[in-house]
Amino acid sequence: MRTFRVGTFRGIPVQAHWGAAVIAVLVGWLVAGSVLPNLAPGASSLTYAAAGLAAGLGLLGSIFVHEAAHALVARRYGVSVSSITLWLLGGIAHLEAEAPSPKAEARIAGVGPASSVALAAVLGLGAWLWQTTGIFPVLGATLMWLGGVNLILAVFNLLPGAPLDGGRLLHAWLWRRKGSRDLATVGASRAGRVLGGIIVGVGMLELFVLGSVGGLWTALIGWFLATAARQEQQAGNLGAVLADRPVSDLMRPLPPTVPDWLLVGDVLAGPLGTTDRLVAVSFDGTPTAVIIVADLSRLAPALAKRTSEPVRIRDLSLQPPKIVDARTLAREALRDPRASIVVTDGERLVGIVTPADVARATALHQLGTEDAPTDEPVHAA
Numbered sequence: 001m002r003t004f005r006v007g008t009f010r011g012i013p014v015q016a017h018w019g020a021a022v023i024a025v026l027v028g029w030l031v032a033g034s035v036l037p038n039l040a041p042g043a044s045s046l047t048y049a050a051a052g053l054a055a056g057l058g059l060l061g062s063i064f065v066h067e068a069a070h071a072l073v074a075r076r077y078g079v080s081v082s083s084i085t086l087w088l089l090g091g092i093a094h095l096e097a098e099a100p101s102p103k104a105e106a107r108i109a110g111v112g113p114a115s116s117v118a119l120a121a122v123l124g125l126g127a128w129l130w131q132t133t134g135i136f137p138v139l140g141a142t143l144m145w146l147g148g149v150n151l152i153l154a155v156f157n158l159l160p161g162a163p164l165d166g167g168r169l170l171h172a173w174l175w176r177r178k179g180s181r182d183l184a185t186v187g188a189s190r191a192g193r194v195l196g197g198i199i200v201g202v203g204m205l206e207l208f209v210l211g212s213v214g215g216l217w218t219a220l221i222g223w224f225l226a227t228a229a230r231q232e233q234q235a236g237n238l239g240a241v242l243a244d245r246p247v248s249d250l251m252r253p254l255p256p257t258v259p260d261w262l263l264v265g266d267v268l269a270g271p272l273g274t275t276d277r278l279v280a281v282s283f284d285g286t287p288t289a290v291i292i293v294a295d296l297s298r299l300a301p302a303l304a305k306r307t308s309e310p311v312r313i314r315d316l317s318l319q320p321p322k323i324v325d326a327r328t329l330a331r332e333a334l335r336d337p338r339a340s341i342v343v344t345d346g347e348r349l350v351g352i353v354t355p356a357d358v359a360r361a362t363a364l365h366q367l368g369t370e371d372a373p374t375d376e377p378v379h380a381a
């Protein structure tokens, strides 16, 4: 997702996806074109346009307040927040870990809708007070509209399906009742899938029965919800597989390391043997990438065409791996999905975990043979 940095809030980077700007403009256009002329007739079209723009920005601001509330409460419970992102369908506060307890999860989730309701009340009251003065009714109407939008934001987010806040509240409740975070995840995400399906259905009815194009939008939101819920369900199942196992249970031995200042051609020409992966390390020994040898070969012709300069490994701008200690719980290590994980024991690099290793652990769990030794070679060559 291409995003641009908007600023920081208490040290948390705030970024916006281009879709957020599209929404602000679309909403502003709708408010200027039809909402305000109905609520406060008789103003000039320039006035409506300015108020519409303010309403669009106000919507983004409202979403930001909602997400910032999640972020602040998450931090209070020791969960760090890597960023706040505004995008096409609202906002996301990216939490770096799971809530430590059902109570913490309920508070982190609940504060978002609560802040939207509070904002709705303040805006509604402001609008009402302003209207009593009888001056410039367009301002009052804009505030009233923003208040209503915040109320809708709160109600929508309280729908009981993950990944919505209501789904998180349901998750916290199930977690406390069943005593298992993973069972709760499976339950809450199942609710999210059902909810997503219902919203898609409502969107289709809107589109085909009422003939309203807005139904497409509703269906898109439902589809997004169902998709996100399915991913959470998979994460819940994976969580059950991983349970409390350390990441070292999943890892494979460290492949050969290569200095990342070597030329791509030299690495390919080197004695690679049968290894399919390499770990690139920087000058101070920090892993900078997990390289799939086949990818390197595939990249080479394009690189040769693009530049006459010899290309070094570090010029490839490969995604840096996640570096975790061998004793880290696998579920924590796998939380933020990246292509590869490099496992360390103190200063020493000891292994890597790839998506294939995770798939293997899951398959073994399903076969009920997870306790069999996994480090024995399959082929006795």
Ligand SMILES: [Zn+2]
Binding pocket: 066, 067, 070, 112, 113, 157, 165
């Ligand atoms: Zn929320």
